[in-house]
Amino acid sequence: MKDAFAEVEGSLAGDSYGRGSIIEDFQAEMAAVLGKEAAVFFPSGTMAQQIALRIWSDQLGTKRVAYHPLCHLEIHEQDGLKELHHLEPLLLADKDRLITLSDVQNMEGDISCLLLELPQREIGGQLPAYEELEAISAYCRERGIRVHLDGARLFEVLPYYGKSAAEVCQLFDSVYISFYKGIGAVAGAILAGPKAFTEQAKIWKRRHGGDLIGLYPYIIPAAHYYHQRVDKMGAYYEGAKELAALFNDCRYVSTLPQVPVSNMFHVHIALPKEKLEPLLAAVQVESGIGITRYLNESSEGRCSFELSIGDAYESIPKDELEAAFRLLKQRLLEA
């Protein structure tokens, strides 16, 4: 926060209820990056995505929308979509795999909008092949179904796809991106799409209580860190592949995906928490490198945690990293 504001003049005028150059310029820049007609800055993705689905549902006259069973809207938003917008989600695919073209082809009944999350965060940040994405988009568009991108981590997947943000977004009618995942700003989101869609989104943003008198405390860090980090996503992705390989070389450990397709992956370790926790703590004390701040424990006595690569990763000297993993590997062999 302080770094982002360091170069801002105290006399710079803030935005005011969605107006002013601070917000309008950033919205225009992001619309151009995403290849969309217009964009709206939101305090949160929760607000932006509920609103996106509501607008498409109102436009198409059906309350049904489709998304993955582990979609953010389904598991992290206290059912805001249902409680506030009375939309009815159709859950596509199984929890542990991506939505496929065949899932979409086999949907029963009408839906207004299909939401796809790239990458699918809750299963380690997996991605469909780009050709499958194109096929899903084409299938929906032929049938008048809107396609919305949960692109919270969109920039993080571009190196793997080898596409620009605008190229990926062309497959979608509306797009949400976040500024505190790989971008690492404070909070905030952009929702982009056709102008008629974003104008509706501004009305809903006010209804939700998100049309704040000043959003600049989030916009300035978002713009600052976007410009600082958007070109580092390739390096983060390479770091993730390197780190995942180190994990996969250890007994009991596997990563999901085995080879990451973005800057993130999940680490699964086939040991119960009471055994793994002291082991990881000892590795941290001895090597000076902390591996995770938490452990999720599954019912079968296995543990998992999520890792995302950012600037901190490259600040760790390679020899120290390798020493830490030699130690981890040794301790797991003895476990």
Added chain:
Amino acid sequence: MKDAFAEVEGSLAGDSYGRGSIIEDFQAEMAAVLGKEAAVFFPSGTMAQQIALRIWSDQLGTKRVAYHPLCHLEIHEQDGLKELHHLEPLLLADKDRLITLSDVQNMEGDISCLLLELPQREIGGQLPAYEELEAISAYCRERGIRVHLDGARLFEVLPYYGKSAAEVCQLFDSVYISFYKGIGAVAGAILAGPKAFTEQAKIWKRRHGGDLIGLYPYIIPAAHYYHQRVDKMGAYYEGAKELAALFNDCRYVSTLPQVPVSNMFHVHIALPKEKLEPLLAAVQVESGIGITRYLNESSEGRCSFELSIGDAYESIPKDELEAAFRLLKQRLLEA
């Protein structure tokens, strides 16, 4: 923003989804100030107040709530209360006057909650007599009706009532206060009430998309300016009375209320905009003091604008202020 953050260490941990000492300490402080069991920080009052009315309505099992025809929820929120929460407002009183005890006594049908705004901003910041407020509160409570305070400008009315915030809030079941009116911070609000109520409010805050990963960009300025300005409300109130008297001494001009009861009032001038605008511009150029940044024009060719007294008012030398008003008075006499 920069002033508020100047003394904050860059290493200070932010809040995280409603947790952490930055948010929890400020919520506890505000709960104590307002004499309530608990408090929740919100990005906006729009979000906080819709949620307050929703919780009381769910609890009492009726979708009807009552408020003034010029309530913020009725005229400034794109009908979020109706579109998101499906609540049905009963409008009490006429647009140009306060809600009275008799309006409340004559309500037809059941309501879950009565919202009172102190002061009633859209009619110049008027206030009921404290005894009437007590009588309305007692009447509602006898009938199991919840009373919610729109206290966006609560601190601004305490000098007139001669009461503490907690004393006034005792008459209400739930209270919203704002940090960018008299307090002059960036944005943000507190919603306070019983613990069971605020726990529900946190769930709705997440549903609305207001449970941000970090609200500290608003909390730090809110706390900073609250402490800096809460004790200045008496001086602002005296300034408002002084300034209103200067306006009322001019031809065509009257203030509403005639004698302010807070730091704000409305100025009504019985001249059409095309005549008044150049007149005020000329006074500004000649005196160096700008009187208003906008003029609302009514259908009858009269103009009005709102004034709120803050720190800037006392920075104007008294002799310059009086010279400006001598000039304004003269120009209006000639108009």
